[in-house]
Amino acid sequence: MSGLETAKRIVVKVGSALLIGDNDAGADRAWLAAFASDVARLRARGQQVLVVSSGAVGLGRRRLGLLRRALTLPEKQAAAAAGQSALMRAWEEAFEPHGAIAAQVLLTRDDTEVRRRWLNARATVDTLLALGVIPVVNENDTVVTEEIRYGDNDRLAARVAQMIGADVLVLLSDVDGLYTADPRNNPDARHLARLSRLTPEIEAMAGGANASAGVGTGGMATKLAAARIAQSAGCATVITLGRRPAPLAALEAGERSTIIEPSTTPAAAYKAWIAGSLAPAGALVVDAGAAAALKRGKSLLAAGVREVQGRFDKGDAVVVRDEAGHEVARGLIRYEAGDALRIRGLKSQAVEQALGYTSGPMIHADDLALSHGREEPPASAGFEPAPQGA
Numbered sequence: 001m002s003g004l005e006t007a008k009r010i011v012v013k014v015g016s017a018l019l020i021g022d023n024d025a026g027a028d029r030a031w032l033a034a035f036a037s038d039v040a041r042l043r044a045r046g047q048q049v050l051v052v053s054s055g056a057v058g059l060g061r062r063r064l065g066l067l068r069r070a071l072t073l074p075e076k077q078a079a080a081a082a083g084q085s086a087l088m089r090a091w092e093e094a095f096e097p098h099g100a101i102a103a104q105v106l107l108t109r110d111d112t113e114v115r116r117r118w119l120n121a122r123a124t125v126d127t128l129l130a131l132g133v134i135p136v137v138n139e140n141d142t143v144v145t146e147e148i149r150y151g152d153n154d155r156l157a158a159r160v161a162q163m164i165g166a167d168v169l170v171l172l173s174d175v176d177g178l179y180t181a182d183p184r185n186n187p188d189a190r191h192l193a194r195l196s197r198l199t200p201e202i203e204a205m206a207g208g209a210n211a212s213a214g215v216g217t218g219g220m221a222t223k224l225a226a227a228r229i230a231q232s233a234g235c236a237t238v239i240t241l242g243r244r245p246a247p248l249a250a251l252e253a254g255e256r257s258t259i260i261e262p263s264t265t266p267a268a269a270y271k272a273w274i275a276g277s278l279a280p281a282g283a284l285v286v287d288a289g290a291a292a293a294l295k296r297g298k299s300l301l302a303a304g305v306r307e308v309q310g311r312f313d314k315g316d317a318v319v320v321r322d323e324a325g326h327e328v329a330r331g332l333i334r335y336e337a338g339d340a341l342r343i344r345g346l347k348s349q350a351v352e353q354a355l356g357y358t359s360g361p362m363i364h365a366d367d368l369a370l371s372h373g374r375e376e377p378p379a380s381a382g383f384e385p386a387p388q389g390a
Contacts (some may be wrong), residue, residue: 002251002259003236007167009048009129009148011235012039013157013226014172017092018242018261019055026059027090034245036094039134042248043165048129050164051102052137052157053091060085063266080141091136101133106140112159115278116315119367158226161231165266169230170251171223172242175256178220180205181293194259198228227260234266275330275369278317282337283383284362291322294329295370299361302351305344310383312337320363331368334359337386 004010014035039049041325057076059082061067066075086106091102105128111121128135139156154171161169179189195202206220220239227237240257244250251257264272286294290304300320312318313336321328333340340362343351352358 002238002257003168004252007047009164009166010168011050011052011157011161011166012170013052013153016054016058018172019053020058026062026086029090032090032094036098038246038248040098040100050135050137051152052160053087054153056080056083056087056138057141059086077142095134102136103128103133105135105137107137108140112163114314119315120161123163152222154222154226158229161230161235165270165298166235169235169237171237171239172247174241174243174254176241177239178205191256192258196261198224224229231260231263232269234262234264234269236262271369274332280319280330281312283319283321284308285323287322287323289326297365299365301348301361302343302346304360308337308341308344308386310337310386327371328371329368331363331365335362341386343365
């Protein structure tokens, strides 16, 4: 079982070699139409699907006549700009017969690694999925530089899966999974159907596999690197053959693939990241009612906040303490320090009136990790009161 059947959120990465194939005229619309039907089947049973799609640079090269040589970075960015519209038109045409809307989401590495931008990107994608839209994500090659790029959409797909709490990441490849050696030139290569851990020995097996992929930039090594990211985020990764009309249906029917199992659940991984991996930039002191509500799994509302300490921005990690100074939780705050100070103690309906906007609760329950048994920090770890207008 791949886990696809029971997953609530699924990320599928489609590479350039699949989207363009051998078609010099543009996108492979026959394959896209069949794949869209495959996705529509999942959506009909209530599953949310996000597509990470390569192909903009490849399509742009064709439109600009840049097929015969390596591209400079400005030429690659120009090709991406020319190809993005063609890429989205192909996806829109594929999903349109199923009554589905495709929405373009362009990301850079900072959008999944800088907390404030990460929160904004996640909120946008969550909203699109809630509206029944299919987000089509690609790296923003038009503006990205070598220093801030992912380099391949396998890693981007893993970061997106991590960001939205996906249950399964499907990496469509030109091979049907991981082998002990490259199956195209080694007849003794053995297929690996399921992995619970990614050891150095397993990662070494990926060195030659998928090395001759057509127009893409990734290979099996990048797929395993992506699987490691997804695994730690509680997301299973499935590597399977994409060059067939309905790769997701084939996967559910038991066709060959490699499944890398998650090491935890998405929710638990996210909470652990908040609780232990982020240095808090400030603190909120809450009343007894708010502290009790947090322990019941509720969000932190402005009405329950008594003090705001430190200088922090939207998306920063903050400590939540009760009025006796005990740490109750840690979370990602949805307001910067000055705005948090202005709305402390206010009822929800008064927040927008005070600020001219609202981002909902101070800290949403999804972005909050309870501090069970956490040792108290020393007095020097406290934060000064947030200044007015911070």
